[in-house]
Amino acid sequence: MSATVLDGTAVSHSLLDATAARAAAFAASSGRTPTLATVLVGDDPASRTYVKMKRSRCAKVGIGSRAVELPASTTTEQLVAAISALSADPTVDGILLQHPVPAHVDERAAFEAIAPGKDVDGVTMHSFAAMAFGEPGFHSCTPGGILRLLDAYDLPLTGRRAVVIGRSPILGKPVGMLLLARDATVTYCHSRTADLAEAVREADVVVAAVGRPELVRGEWVKPGAVVVDAGYNPGNVGDVEHAAAAERAGHITPVPGGVGPMTIAVLLEQTVRAAEAGR
Numbered sequence: 361m362s363a364t365v366l367d368g369t370a371v372s373h374s375l376l377d378a379t380a381a382r383a384a385a386f387a388a389s390s391g392r393t394p395t396l397a398t399v400l401v402g403d404d405p406a407s408r409t410y411v412k413m414k415r416s417r418c419a420k421v422g423i424g425s426r427a428v429e430l431p432a433s434t435t436t437e438q439l440v441a442a443i444s445a446l447s448a449d450p451t452v453d454g455i456l457l458q459h460p461v462p463a464h465v466d467e468r469a470a471f472e473a474i475a476p477g478k479d480v481d482g483v484t485m486h487s488f489a490a491m492a493f494g495e496p497g498f499h500s501c502t503p504g505g506i507l508r509l510l511d512a513y514d515l516p517l518t519g520r521r522a523v524v525i526g527r528s529p530i531l532g533k534p535v536g537m538l539l540l541a542r543d544a545t546v547t548y549c550h551s552r553t554a555d556l557a558e559a560v561r562e563a564d565v566v567v568a569a570v571g572r573p574e575l576v577r578g579e580w581v582k583p584g585a586v587v588v589d590a591g592y593n594p595g596n597v598g599d600v601e602h603a604a605a606a607e608r609a610g611h612i613t614p615v616p617g618g619v620g621p622m623t624i625a626v627l628l629e630q631t632v633r634a635a636e637a638g639r
């Protein structure tokens with residue numbers, strides 16, 4: 361048996377098409393283009409590439425983007441001031457602060473300078489709380505994208521045992537909350553988990569969000585399980601030993617072409633939603 365591959369590229373394209381239509385309708389009625397501001401601090405080449413990818417996707421669907429680039433020496437106060445200015449700018453609908461920021465910067469303080477109505481990347485405490493309480497708001501993009509991908513294949517979550525590996529504020533922790541909201545029985549694993557293999561063996565749904573190439577071994581995967589590989593390591597390698605896992609899984613995401621494109625599609629959809637909602 362070989363797993364069905366969850367085609368994030370294809371699913372993201374239908375979401376991007378719908379977003380393009382909404383962006384065009386917004387532009388026609390308001391006379392301006394929905395606009396995403398991207399904020400990049402320092403010159404990490406990978407972060408620069410991600411931001412570039414996001415901006416070129418914006419252009420393709422008719423969303424304007426404004427790039428703010430700040431030097432690695434930027435202080436927390438300077439970054440908070442720059443983001444606060446974007447929060448107050450009526451021509452900006454959404455704000456993305458690319459993670460990670462340099463170690464001397466208080467990333468949480470910087471995220472919290474994003475106005476809740478412009479938090480299209482879903483990184484603020486406001487957005488997290490709304491998501492966790494099941495109230496309307498913006499989802500963290502990667503978790504939101506993962507749920508959209510599972511839903512596109514009608515994969516059931518109710519009563520399923522879900523194991524999330526990783527507990528970061530914008531990926532592991534919120535994806536577990538979204539799975540919980542869908543009535544999965546959720547277990548979080550992390551760097552202090554005693555027996556990761558044992559936890560994964562029991563899982564009907566596995567979300568790997570660690571950043572360690574092929575940490576999840578194929579032989580751990582329960583036959584028929586749904587395996588979501590959010591890991592994105594240098595050389596296009598995920599956190600799952602893909603070929604071996606695909607021998608056992610029922611459904612599996614590829615890297616690339618899985619979670620990554622869904623993340624960007626959700627970011628853009630939420631940017632148009634922010635524009636439609638006004639400030």
Ligand SMILES: NC(=O)C1=CN([C@@H]2O[C@H](COP(=O)(O)OP(=O)(O)OC[C@H]3O[C@@H](n4cnc5c(N)ncnc54)[C@H](OP(=O)(O)O)[C@@H]3O)[C@@H](O)[C@H]2O)C=CC1
Nearest residue numbers: 502526527528531550551569570571590591592619620623
């Ligand atoms: N495709 C996409 O759109 C995105 C992909 N990513 C990718 O997802 C991965 C995770 O990113 P992110 O959440 O930001 O990473 P972080 O480094 O913030 O978090 C990693 C998590 O993994 C846990 N962890 C580390 N080592 C182990 C281990 N040996 N066993 C179990 N758990 C472990 C950590 O545990 P602890 O809390 O105990 O330290 C932590 O919770 C990366 O590969 C990143 O590139 C990230 C964002 C978007």
Ligand SMILES: Nc1nc(=O)c2c([nH]1)NC[C@@H]1CN(c3ccc(C(=O)N[C@@H](CCC(=O)O)C(=O)O)cc3)C=[N+]21
Nearest residue numbers: 410457458459460481501592616617618620621623624
């Ligand atoms: N505040 C913040 N929000 C983020 O959403 C965020 C972030 N910071 N920091 C870094 C990570 C990384 N990330 C990716 C998004 C898309 C792809 C993606 O689309 N990848 C393509 C491959 C693209 C290629 O390599 O050509 C794919 O998987 O198919 C990858 C990685 C978002 N992140």
